[in-house]
Amino acid sequence: MSEMSTSLKIAIAGLGVVGGEVARQLIKRQQPLALAAGRRLELVAVSARSAATDRGFSMDRIDWHDSPLELVARDDVDVIIEMIGGSEGVAVDLTRAALKNGKHVITANKAMIAHHGTELASLAEENNCFLLFESAVAGGIPAVKTLREGLAGNEMTRLAGILNGTCNYILTTMEQTGQDFADVLAEAQHLGYAEAEPSFDVDGIDAAHKLTILAAIAFGQKPDFAAALVQGIRDVSAVDFTFANQLGFRIKLVGVAAPGQVPRMQTCLLPLSSQLAKVNGVLNAVEFYGEPVGSVLAIGPGAGGGATSSAVLADIIDVAHDRGGMPFGRPVAQLADTTDQPGVGLADTPFYVRLMVVDEPGVLAGVTGILQKHMISVESMIQQGRAPGDVVALVMTTHEIASTKLWQALDEMTSLPSVKARPVAMPIFAADQEG
Numbered sequence: 474m475s476e477m478s479t480s481l482k483i484a485i486a487g488l489g490v491v492g493g494e495v496a497r498q499l500i501k502r503q504q505p506l507a508l509a510a511g512r513r514l515e516l517v518a519v520s521a522r523s524a525a526t527d528r529g530f531s532m533d534r535i536d537w538h539d540s541p542l543e544l545v546a547r548d549d550v551d552v553i554i555e556m557i558g559g560s561e562g563v564a565v566d567l568t569r570a571a572l573k574n575g576k577h578v579i580t581a582n583k584a585m586i587a588h589h590g591t592e593l594a595s596l597a598e599e600n601n602c603f604l605l606f607e608s609a610v611a612g613g614i615p616a617v618k619t620l621r622e623g624l625a626g627n628e629m630t631r632l633a634g635i636l637n638g639t640c641n642y643i644l645t646t647m648e649q650t651g652q653d654f655a656d657v658l659a660e661a662q663h664l665g666y667a668e669a670e671p672s673f674d675v676d677g678i679d680a681a682h683k684l685t686i687l688a689a690i691a692f693g694q695k696p697d698f699a700a701a702l703v704q705g706i707r708d709v710s711a712v713d714f715t716f717a718n719q720l721g722f723r724i725k726l727v728g729v730a731a732p733g734q735v736p737r738m739q740t741c742l743l744p745l746s747s748q749l750a751k752v753n754g755v756l757n758a759v760e761f762y763g764e765p766v767g768s769v770l771a772i773g774p775g776a777g778g779g780a781t782s783s784a785v786l787a788d789i790i791d792v793a794h795d796r797g798g799m800p801f802g803r804p805v806a807q808l809a810d811t812t813d814q815p816g817v818g819l820a821d822t823p824f825y826v827r828l829m830v831v832d833e834p835g836v837l838a839g840v841t842g843i844l845q846k847h848m849i850s851v852e853s854m855i856q857q858g859r860a861p862g863d864v865v866a867l868v869m870t871t872h873e874i875a876s877t878k879l880w881q882a883l884d885e886m887t888s889l890p891s892v893k894a895r896p897v898a899m900p901i902f903a904a905d906q907e908g
């Protein structure tokens with residue numbers, strides 16, 4: 474390595490699970506990483522909440538800064554690794570300041586890129602810097618690189634992905650144990666798989682941030698989180714898994730995006746035979762559809778220090794080789810406005826609907842009357858068991874229908890005296906479909 478150019482000087486802001494692991498890797502695996510990067514990778518400075526914490530590496534030759542913004546002012550820092558997180562606040566201030574000051578930025582912050590990606594990519598362009606975020610999407614799966622590089626020659630037609638390990642773990646466990654959402658969530662929190670404040674995960678927000686980023690790269694559009702449809706997994710009950718299974722489906726939180734359509738993150742039913750239906754536990758998966766490639770499936774660990782630091786290291790190596798590329802694969806001026814495109818909308822799908830109704834004569838007539846009024850065509854209907862006078866589940870699958878129209882009908886059904894809870898409705902996505 475004698476002819477190697479100068480080392481790449483790195484500063485890390487945030488030493489949590491991922492930032493700490495990146496630091497440990499840079500220190501412990503200096504030689505193989507230098508070989509991969511073509512030059513030495515030198516961690517020169519860090520900033521985190523507490524200097525006193527033992528993070529399993531020596532701080533002897535690394536400078537400590539109380540404020541992450543101090544890292545930007547250092548002349549000897551080439552690249553800042555932003556591991557603070559959050560769509561607003563210090564992380565965004567740091568990223569803006571770093572790019573304006575000519576420093577490359579590598580971030581795992583999906584919320585920041587989904588909300589401010591266009592502005593930050595413009596700043597990167599104006600200042601000839603790289604802005605890289607492989608670790609923001611699906612942890613260890615190289616989903617960003619797959620789109621930006623490996624599939625760059627394709628016309629992308631569709632993306633579908635399981636992009637949140639916490640939700641996939643909860644849904645898998647609910648299906649396998651028959652427990653309800655609240656019990657599995659509590660258990661997952663106890664085991665450290667779910668955050669104490671779980672809403673970002675279970676309400677689909679984290680996964681939708683990732684989908685927003687992938688859709689921007691795949692379809693050449695500005696990342697626009699506000700345009701996405703975001704639903705989580707809270708409404709699913711143990712009984713839904715039984716019905717879904719009976720109908721030949723599995724319940725998953727899946728993100729789907731296609732050109733000219735609103736990206737949608739929804740709890741849905743997938744045919745048992747589909748690839749994504751087989752992805753269980755904390756794993757993530759992304760299916761890429763493009764022309765001429767057909768479909769490509771990537772599965773792997775979507776979270777955790779090891780998986781996510783692997784993605785950060787890949788970005789560092791790209792910066793070291795001066796091959797960071799454009800954040801969204803093309804100049805910002807060429808990215809389309811998602812909301813201004815003609816035909817943007819939500820694709821019609823078949824739906825699974827569960828009503829909790831009193832088992833008494835005439836209930837079906839009320840329900841089907843409303844369906845008829847809204848021209849909603851039912852494909853199948855199941856009522857399990859017989860419990861006169863008690864509340865039972867009544868499950869239907871519909872033919873393709875706009876979700877707004879379906880919800881109008883379901884809202885009307887809620888006011889029927891025999892319908893005892895707000896209906897649950899989930900789209901049914903076809904198996905590994907094109908377009």
Ligand code: HSE
Pocket residue numbers: 636637638639640674679775776777
């Ligand atoms: N909390 C996420 C998950 C990982 O459960 O997959 C970080 O986005």
